[in-house]
Amino acid sequence: MKTAQAGTLESMDCVVSLTEGAAGSGLAVTVGGASAARFGKAMEKRITETLQKLGARDLTVSVQDNGALDIVLEARVEAAWRRMTGGDGA
Amino acid sequence: MKLRRTMLYLPGNNPNMLLRGWLFGSDGLILDLEDAVSIHEKDSARILVSRILREGEFGSCEVTVRINGVDTEYWEKDLEAVVPFGIDGIRVPKVEGPETVKAVDEALTRIEKEAGLTVGRTKICCLLETAQGIWNAYDVAKASPRVDAICPGGEDLTADLRTQRSDEGTELEGPRRQVVLAARAAGIDAFDTVFPRINDDEGLIRETTFIKQLGFDGKSVIHPRQVPIIHSVFMPTEKEIDRARRIVAAAKEAAERGLGAVSVDGRMVDAPVVKRAQFTLTRAGFFEEVQ
Numbered sequence A: 001m002k003t004a005q006a007g008t009l010e011s012m013d014c015v016v017s018l019t020e021g022a023a024g025s026g027l028a029v030t031v032g033g034a035s036a037a038r039f040g041k042a043m044e045k046r047i048t049e050t051l052q053k054l055g056a057r058d059l060t061v062s063v064q065d066n067g068a069l070d071i072v073l074e075a076r077v078e079a080a081w082r083r084m085t086g087g088d089g090a
Numbered sequence B: 001m002k003l004r005r006t007m008l009y010l011p012g013n014n015p016n017m018l019l020r021g022w023l024f025g026s027d028g029l030i031l032d033l034e035d036a037v038s039i040h041e042k043d044s045a046r047i048l049v050s051r052i053l054r055e056g057e058f059g060s061c062e063v064t065v066r067i068n069g070v071d072t073e074y075w076e077k078d079l080e081a082v083v084p085f086g087i088d089g090i091r092v093p094k095v096e097g098p099e100t101v102k103a104v105d106e107a108l109t110r111i112e113k114e115a116g117l118t119v120g121r122t123k124i125c126c127l128l129e130t131a132q133g134i135w136n137a138y139d140v141a142k143a144s145p146r147v148d149a150i151c152p153g154g155e156d157l158t159a160d161l162r163t164q165r166s167d168e169g170t171e172l173e174g175p176r177r178q179v180v181l182a183a184r185a186a187g188i189d190a191f192d193t194v195f196p197r198i199n200d201d202e203g204l205i206r207e208t209t210f211i212k213q214l215g216f217d218g219k220s221v222i223h224p225r226q227v228p229i230i231h232s233v234f235m236p237t238e239k240e241i242d243r244a245r246r247i248v249a250a251a252k253e254a255a256e257r258g259l260g261a262v263s264v265d266g267r268m269v270d271a272p273v274v275k276r277a278q279f280t281l282t283r284a285g286f287f288e289e290v291q
Helices: A037-052 A070-085 B015-024 B039-055 B074-085 B098-115 B131-135 B137-141 B157-159 B170-186 B203-213 B226-234 B239-255 B271-283
Strands: A002-008 A013-022 A027-033 A059-066 B006-011 B029-030 B062-066 B089-092 B123-128 B147-152 B189-192 B218-222 B262-264 B267-271
Touching: A002 A070, A013 A070, A027 A037, A037 A059, A037 A070, A059 A070, A070 B039, B006 B015, B006 B062, B006 B226, B015 B029, B015 B074, B015 B170, B029 B089, B039 B062, B039 B074, B039 B147, B062 B123, B074 B089, B074 B098, B089 B098, B098 B123, B098 B137, B123 B131, B123 B137, B131 B157, B131 B170, B137 B147, B137 B170, B137 B226, B147 B170, B157 B170, B170 B189, B189 B203, B203 B226, B239 B262, B239 B267, B239 B271
Parallel strands: A027 A059, B006 B029, B006 B218, B029 B062, B062 B089, B089 B123, B123 B147, B147 B189, B189 B218
Antiparallel strands: A002 A013, A013 A059, B262 B267
16 A cells, blocks of 8 residues: 655644555545644645646545645645655656 | 855755845855765755745845756756756856856756756856866856856865865965956856855955955855855945045046046046946945945
8 A cells, every 4th residue: 555745844834644545545635733724624625636737636635734835735735746656756 | 236245055954044145134045965964965955945935935135056966866956946946057166168158048048948947047156166176267267157256165176176174364365366366267256165164254354355355256155154254344434435435436427428537536537447436335335325
């Protein structure tokens, strides 16, 4: 089972963890941390949209947030996805 | 003439600094993909910096990115991730000769064309961090019209010179003079390296006063708290401002009367001196008087 992670727990950042899911399982997103209670739903939507644009299908996504703005959240999701798929290594 | 007194480094994998860095009042920003980013985070930092360049806020700061060196596997990917967003320039580390500049120039041209940008708009600041780089400073400065500044290294250069950094900076005095000389001969700017001791204000004032006297246009900055200190050193004195005002006024009057020559305090003043006086007023913040 493939996994990948990107980001940090520093202020205004987040850690995005991806785990490959079974074929047809879809995207299962959970958000925890600083903004989860107020903005969790909006963040889940943004994460899902970002992954769909990248062509991701079956993944379990866990995000630990420490005040990341949308652009940071998207960047960390993209970094984790590329690490998982090997699309753009360092 | 734009002010380039302070160019503040922002670590490329730190969202907090990347997003808030422009609020610290520096003249320019350097989003750093090189030394501030660990080898395992190069990919993640590149994506983050790219995203923030596309959607972030930078106020009136000059925006540049320090890419990884051309001796690494990262530098072209770095350029591809940041140049399409129309940044002002890139900083290239460890430049030792004109061939490095030419390779970067070619890559920039390709990326600018693909992105539909004006070819040549992305400037290059070369970091001269080895003895060889310092020796070749003029050739580097003239290697491409994109090169608009050169900057000596600090730690790397000191190591290459087989010495250590001292409080007085004796070991960097020669390279600094060489960089200013090469920059002026090539008609570009000279930036100084960073002052690493972030809590030593007196040391920073001393070093900035020294490099200003050598002729540097500004300094690279490692910590936001150094920005106002450097600006205060670069602020012209009352006497300098007064003289600059008289030169600019005399030049204006001569132009209105159709005279070529300008006389101030009984001495003839030529065009470069007028330009310098305008720059002094710009540095002092009197932008409207230069119009």
